[in-house]
Amino acid sequence: MPDNGKILIVEDEFIVANDLRHILKKAGYTVCGIAVSVEQAYELIDEKKPDWVLLDIMLKGQLTGIDLGKELMQKKIPFLYISANTNASILEAAKVTRPYGFLIKPFREKDLFVMLDIASYRYNIEKERVPDEDVPAQPGMTGDSPAAREFMEQIRIVSPTETSVLLTGESGTGKELAARTIHRLSSRSNKPFVVVNCAAITLSLIETELFGHEKGAFTGASQKRHGKFEQADGGTIFLDEIGELPPDAQVKLLRVLQEKEIERVGGDESIKVDVRIIAATNRTLEREVAEGRFRLDLYYRFSVFPIVLPPLRKRQEDIPPLVYHFLEKYAQKNGLPAPSVSEDAMQQLAQYSWPGNIRELEHLMERYVLLYAGSEIDHIDLPLSATLTEESIAVPGKTKTMDEMERTHIMNALQAADGKVSGPGGAAEMLGIPAPTLYSKIKRLGIKQAYK
Structure with missing residues (x-):
């Protein structure tokens, strides 16, 4: 986030809002105000002209943070949600407003700054996009509806970058087609595109499927095997049903994202891999995180650029x-x-x-x-x-x-x-x-x- 960027906090719990203000100011950010309701937020937005808004969902008054989010989206003011709400329908409604991040209460200072960095990165990518450039037609992704134009525009923005992408939406909405389009429009298009359905692999085989194994790593491992990440080296790996990954595999996947390296099962050698990751899920990952089924740090890594595919x-x-x-x-x-x-x-x-x-x-x-x-x-x-x-x-x-x-x-x-x-x-x-x-x-x- 720019050093001179002004942040408005919209939060009706005084202690939370005040803590946020102190944390941000200590880190060098400028907090231009605190609002406890949508109505008060409108006044401060007109008066202070904030560059960013940190927004709770449940606020004082009749209007919610989602109502304000819709207005901010129309006014092109970037914002992030900060909420403890895990109601699935509310979370889905929040996603439609296209926030630049979603921070789940309670959170650590580190979590806040990671999300701010991710939000700034996404915002800069979108600012630098080339206008009036269409996504080449992809079989099965035909459409001129506002919903189709919106997600295809997001695909066009993110494809040339090296950013990890999270595709969300119901089963059958075309997440694999979208992933293939992103790969085809990227600089990796002449390299492998490897598909992994995380839900279709048994728990005992997930790690060896993803990361491979050494000869003798377990009973039946008669030879060394290269996993999906090694197979995708230089290209793109598409992890479908990412919400189905067990905790142990989530930890190893986080290492791949952070360190760009893997270890085969039964091995002690770190192997560098150059792979872009596109993940997909029909689950609400914010809720999965809040209920302890999906790692918060892994969620942050994947939520750099989320794209919602409409039903x-x-x-x-x-x-x-x-x-x-x-x-x-x-x-x-x-x-x-x-x-x-x-x-x-x-x-x-x-x-x-x-x-x-x-x-x-x-x-x-x-x-x-x-x-x-x-x-x-x-x-x-x-x-x-x-x-x-x-x-x-x-x-x-x-x-x-x-x-x-x-x-x-x-x-x-x-x-x-x-x-x-x-x-x-x-x-x-x-x-x-x-x-x-x-x-x-x-x-x-x-x-x-x-x-x-």
Whole structure:
């Protein structure tokens, strides 16, 4: 953060706000005021013209920090959230305002300064971006909706840098496609792109998969093995489902990020690796950190540049181009004519909630190319329970938690797949995740519906 940057603290707990002021001033920062409510913050923003805002979520008065965050985003005033709130729906709403960081109470002085440094780094990257430069089209990432334009702009900004990236969003929103696009637009594009699904690897094998092992490291290790990080040397590694990593693997991953080196299982030699890391998760990592399941220092390393990929139901205007893209793709692949889609059928697709997001749409279009005999698709067979209705759309005060939404999406996918989890046409394929991951989610979310 610039030495002359003025910071406004918006925090209604006097002790916390005063401690923050002293910590920042001692470190050489300028604190231009403290506000206890959004209304007071508006006055100080107009009067003091702060360069940065440190913002709590729950404040005095009717308005929350998220309300202020929306205004700051519109005014292009960078800010960071400082909050103890771990409610999943509130955290997701906070992310939509695109803060430059999220500090979880209680925190250490070191944590605060790490987040300020990360925020400054992100801000400078965005300031230095070249205007009016489009992201080259990537198959499966077609879209002109505001939501699509926003995340593609973020991809364009971060791709040329060496920054670690965190992709968040529901299953099937295209996180791997986004990671491949970032790699393709980077200076590492002619080097390896290695994909690792952290949820699909058993706990006993995660470390050897990521970091490799020496001959004789354990029973059955008959020869030395290079792990995924060595395989990705010079290129990019995509760690999908990063929230599923166990604590021991998190510690070793942190070392890779900090020291740029690994140790194979059973070895004592440090091996330098030059790898850019892109991680992805459909979990709310802020909540995982607050509840002790994900390391705070690792979260900071990954949150340098977070990109939120919106669910398909929030970018409905992108459905027609995606539909025709997938119809053409699978028609060419199978040497078949691509059918057109009637207005009524396209309306059906627009009204569906897409629990499996883009991946579900892709698989549905593939099936229609292979199985539909006509030249125009005039009707789409979709589960009625997953159609958007007034009751299923979130309203103020009734927002579902992420776990509740994920549970509903999985149950809808199971119903659409007639209870089948794995294999062709199964719910796992529909949702775009490995079957072991889906079984794990079914167990964690307490889904009792019969499946096979």
